[in-house]
Amino acid sequence: MKALAFAVLLGGLPWPAQADARGDAKEQVKFGIAVAQRGLWREAIYRWERAAQLDPTYAAAHNNLAIAYEHEGELTKARGAYEKAMELEPGNALIKQNYELFREINDRTTRKDAQ
């Protein structure tokens, strides 16, 4: 018991609080995926925005949000969310793959050769 109290004191209060935030954010992300798979993208955006608010360090929430923004044609917001996800998890190959596919489309709309 003493050891537990000591550990909590050492780590400070944020650790369990952060764990709760991640747990809540995961629930939102999961729900967002379920509704996105049914085509309810606006609801999915709401859920993933909520997840990103609850736990701003949760890369999956930003990645999914980016996909939803992309689907809704909000390309500037999508870029921001992808970049945030990549910043949080630079080694995640799936986020990187999503971002590269997004860039391919986005670059088409902002081609330098067009005047």
Next chain:
Amino acid sequence: MTARLARTLSSAAVAALTAACASYSEIPIETPIRPTMDVSAFQRVLVAGFISGGTEDVDGNLETTRLLRSQLRNKSGLRVIDSDSLPLMDVANEGRSAGNAGDSASAAAAPKDEKEMDLYSNVFANVEYWKKIGEEYQQPLIVTGTVLFTPHQRNSIVQREEEVYDSFGRRRVVPVRTYMERKGFVLSPKFIFIDGRTGTVMHSQTAREEILYNANQATPALSSYFELMDRVLPSFLSALSSQKVKGTRILLQ
């Protein structure tokens, strides 16, 4: 004890792997792309024709005009005007001969490369000419430009996959690098969008696509032209109408 520990560890690893596998899912998406230009002021579009050059096997002007008209009919909200292609090379030559009498003879033939093609670019800046065309067709959006479709050859090292069988008859596919002579085509179109009310250029876009085949493969020039135009069309269409690009992304948990 050690065996039990190993079993526990391995089942934990399997569980972790399963959880990792279940933590993402693929989802199809459609990304809407807004048009680059605002064409809300136009109800009609005139594909006026193109200055074409390169190989004589494909009439770049005729094929591009036909293809763009059919694409615009199916994929844009604009009504496509049916008309003959404009004699753009003649108009360009007239403009050039007015400015410099010596150049007109050399520019009479179809341009063979980009440098020769540039000699004709003056026609697109001829505001009076396009304004007149605009008045004739009730001020539509005018699509014109240049199309250069040239044969191309490149010798290089390419990687291909080859089947090999080992002494036990097991099949394997291994990458093999070989030096190959390859032939094909390069398509370099420039699409110019002109405001039929004012005769001025609203927007222009260029592209360059190439295709190469094995030297012993006989591919008709026309089929290569269509294959390359297929790559260029989404970008052309996205200039004046909203498009949806289909794809898949990975959702994470």
